[in-house]
Amino acid sequence: MDYIGLNIRNSNPETWNDIIVALLSEFPFESFEDTDNGVSAYIPIDDFESDMTKVLDQLPDEAGIGIEQVVHPRKNWNAEWESSFQPVIIDSLCCIYAPFHDAPKDGDFTYTMCIMPRMAFGTGHHSTTRQMIASMNEALDFVGESVLDMGCGTGVLGLFARMKGAKTIHAIDVDAWAVENTIENFEANKQQPPEYAVCGDKHNLQPNSSFGIILANINRNVLLEDIPTYVKHLKRGGHLMLSGFYEEDVPSILEVCDATGLALRKQWKHNEWMVLHLQLQ
Numbered sequence: 001m002d003y004i005g006l007n008i009r010n011s012n013p014e015t016w017n018d019i020i021v022a023l024l025s026e027f028p029f030e031s032f033e034d035t036d037n038g039v040s041a042y043i044p045i046d047d048f049e050s051d052m053t054k055v056l057d058q059l060p061d062e063a064g065i066g067i068e069q070v071v072h073p074r075k076n077w078n079a080e081w082e083s084s085f086q087p088v089i090i091d092s093l094c095c096i097y098a099p100f101h102d103a104p105k106d107g108d109f110t111y112t113m114c115i116m117p118r119m120a121f122g123t124g125h126h127s128t129t130r131q132m133i134a135s136m137n138e139a140l141d142f143v144g145e146s147v148l149d150m151g152c153g154t155g156v157l158g159l160f161a162r163m164k165g166a167k168t169i170h171a172i173d174v175d176a177w178a179v180e181n182t183i184e185n186f187e188a189n190k191q192q193p194p195e196y197a198v199c200g201d202k203h204n205l206q207p208n209s210s211f212g213i214i215l216a217n218i219n220r221n222v223l224l225e226d227i228p229t230y231v232k233h234l235k236r237g238g239h240l241m242l243s244g245f246y247e248e249d250v251p252s253i254l255e256v257c258d259a260t261g262l263a264l265r266k267q268w269k270h271n272e273w274m275v276l277h278l279q280l281q
Contacts, residue, residue: 245273
């Protein structure tokens with residue numbers, strides 16, 4: 001799958017990048033990357049429409065917006081990401097590194113994950129992934145649990161759940177490369193691969209599957225549509241961990257959750273991105 005990359009220059013990235021990302025998050029962009037002079041946004045070429053950028057017209061002239069559109073063939077996309085991938089440190093809890101990095105010293109971290117970053121989203125660099133890992137560690141007991149990693153990306157969340165003692169892992173992503181990469185990363189870390197790993201979306205959940213924990217780090221629009229489906233596959237008293245949206249999106253997310261019997265247990269915020277921990281009553 002080829003991607004469209006929008007390189008969006010602006011006058012002050014510290015001021016405008018978050019606003020640009022918030023505006024573009026209404027559309028199915030899969031990832032965003034801060035650059036020296038702005039932010040880059042990536043979307044599958046089949047999902048891109050040229051008028052999506054019109055949403056940025058509402059920004060004032062002082063933002064100095066300039067947009068360059070680039071097509072990233074799949075091979076070039078991977079090479080570009082791999083070349084910029086740096087180890088991710090989450091306090092003393094976890095180090096996420098690539099095979100071309102030096103492995104962390106024994107005892108420096110509670111958990112270490114060697115991730116080959118064949119995807120741009122899910123390596124741990126994005127605030128949502130980092131906060132999801134920290135929140136999973138704080139709030140959930142994975143020992144013996146059945147876990148769904150929805151929108152698995154590189155598989156890092158499911159892999160962390162397995163390392164924390166999860167009994168079964170189901171991994172689903174709309175990108176076939178992500179599913180292959182998830183299996184590779186489990187094997188690279190000497191962990192049993194997911195019991196069920198498939199390219200697809202909510203429609204590819206096995207009809208009778210039931211989970212004690214569901215992890216969904218996707219985006220606001222997908223979550224709003226899919227939460228009722230997640231609940232159908234969540235055990236009574238089960239946990240749902242959500243991320244991929246901003247603080248201003250929380251009311252609309254919670255409205256859907258309330259209607260499906262989910263109760264908010266805790267929420268976290270990191271760099272304007274939110275994580276919600278909910279439990280089915």
